[in-house]
Amino acid sequence: MNRISVRTPAKINLTLDILKKREDGYHEISMVMQTVDLCDELEFEEREIGIEIECSNHEIPCDSGNLVYKAANALKDEFGIQKGIYIKINKKIPLEAGLAGGSANAAGTLLALKKMWRIEATDDRLNEIAKSIGADVPYCTKGGTMLAQGIGEKLTKLKDLPDYHVVLVKPEFSISTAWAYNNVDIKNIKQHPDNEAVSRAIEYGDRAVIEKNLGNVFEEAAFKKYPELAEIKETLIKLGAKGSLMSGSGPTMYGLFDDEAKAQLACEHFRGIYDEVYKAKTCHQLIKE
Ligand SMILES: C[C@](O)(CO)[C@H](O)COP(=O)(O)OP(=O)(O)OC[C@H]1O[C@@H](n2ccc(N)nc2=O)[C@H](O)[C@@H]1O
């Protein structure tokens, strides 16, 4: 097998809670994550030597700064792989959006190259390698509905979230993950999301409780700096979303719809205002070709 293609899905956060800051600067978190079928496309082709990357988005580095490079290089180092690889990235997931697009690409690379290079690795070892690339990468190697704890690497599979149409609205500005973590006043978080209630509601497929309990502790500081985020949330609800939240470190706002026609109308409304508006569906399988 000398060619593989994979599609790597974005994630949204149904909840995101910060518990404490650790000595190493990272934060202990607890969050429920869900993949949606807004995907980047990655193609892998065997080469004699080196790691060569081509990307449809020229803002993204194609050298060792690319998370895909880091993933390929980590596997080469860890397992003494001598072969080279050419990776083509067709970017669809917006950048610095809170949707873990780069982490998803890195996870897709780990899974594709593990297969191509016939690497035998335990789940634990692969999880360690994934974590060394980024805190969201372990989750992205699994996808679906998961509770993620630790810095994001301790994963508990939950029952599949009931299906939703998801409208994603990414305003023009970006929010860096480091900024988001640095701007949460951990001791004075007004409302911690109730991860237990959400996990239980997912277990019972109780949509109303899930929708009522969406929560992200990054919203407060982000809404203060960018009041338009709160307006997007309000409009999503007005247009029929059953729940709305900022994903991850933001700034993407999403709405969960049970009615596709309403989701479509909401999409059309926001497309008149913003360039990066997407209609997706929740999904549970990592989509491979
Ligand atoms: C906001 C989330 O997307 C929620 O899923 C993640 O926590 C961020 O995951 P990520 O982008 O993969 O994070 P990394 O690339 O590992 O780290 C970027 C920066 O975010 C901060 N960071 C990240 C994860 C974490 N649990 N605590 C942190 O404080 C650190 O300042 C770190 O330097």
Ligand SMILES: Nc1ncnc2c1ncn2[C@@H]1O[C@H](COP(=O)(O)OP(=O)(O)OP(=O)(O)O)[C@@H](O)[C@H]1O
């Ligand atoms: N393959 C990649 N795809 C996207 N960004 C990448 C990639 N490799 C490196 N990067 C760099 O990582 C930065 C942000 O990545 P990404 O778009 O995944 O952020 P994000 O959606 O905020 O992620 P998260 O939700 O994990 O915080 C960008 O500045 C980009 O230059």
